[in-house]
Amino acid sequence: MTEAWRPDGEDERRGATGPVKVRVPAKVNLHLGVGPLRRDGYHELNTIYHAISIYDELTARRGDTLALTMEGEGTGELALDDTNLVIRAAHALAGYAGVLPHARLHLRKQIPLAGGLAGGSADAAAALVACDALWGTGLSRDELAGIAADLGSDVPFLIYGGTALGTGRGEAISPVLARPTSWHWVVAIADGGLSTPAAYRELDRLRDSGAASDPLGSTDALLGALRQRDPRVLARTLGNDLQDAALAMRPALADTLKAGEAAGALTGIVSGSGPTCVFLTTDAADAERIAAELTAAGVCREARVAHGPVAGARVG
Helix, strand or coil, rough: CCCCCCCCCCCCCCCCCCCCCEEEEEEEEEEEEEEEEEECEEEEEEEEEEEEEEEEEEEECCCCCEEEEECCCCCCCCCCCCCCCHHHHHHHHHHHCCCCCCCCEEEEEECCCCCCCHHHHHHHHHHHHHHHHCCCCCCCHHHHHHHCCCCCCCCHHHEEEEEEECCCCCCCECCCCCEEEEEEEEECCCCCCCCHHHHHHHHHHHHHHCCCCCCCCCCCCHHHHHHHHCHHHHCCEECCCCCHHHHHHHCHHHHHHHHHHHHHCCCCCCCCCCCCCCEEEEHHHHHHHHHHHHHCCCCCCCEEEECCCCCCEEEE
């Protein structure tokens, strides 16, 4: 652990003197296998994370206290106090590194709230990377991911980005090594969000009643499809155990999925705990066309195009 800032506030580290801007992507789960409930209250997960080109941006500046402001998605809905993952992440990093948690943070948010795209987790990852640069704490990605694991299951992945296997409750990350390929997606954003804990409870209920689909098996088929670099092959391997729960809680999502496939998407799935739906397409032009058709059909609040994989939280 490095020496802490002196009580008079004079920084002995070589932190940034100007603002630090960090861009962080959303994630989708190409495979989300949900296992049994563990003693700690989490479910055992076996998932393939994939970072896509929908971004939040966090700017960190020097300050005498720790404060957060924001604009964009969720403004007026998202609390900006100590319950916010951005503030919690800054405190966690400061505690780990032995520095004063002083920064003025501003969030420009494009990832929807409670959308199954890990927007809150992305913002926590951005805060760790931004404050590490601002305060000059000089931590490695692995060290930041270790702090991130205590903040939320998805946060470590957003430190790294790319495509990765997540195990445990999702926090144990192993990169997926495959030849560079850009996959093209349409992201159909719904009105309102869905609670992730509520989605897991609903899945447990459906399984107890025998109404859930069979659990997903191994990730082997999906990992093999990623290596083949053919979107038609990949489309056959996508899956999400939480989709049954999301559809039970928000039946209208079935219309969104049907509309995307009718428009020519190779396949569509609910992203994470929903309610965002994502559609795999053959190429960028196809994605643009399908997004326009989904918007015209009125089956979602907004349809955006994205590609992946992309890097995780990065300064720049």
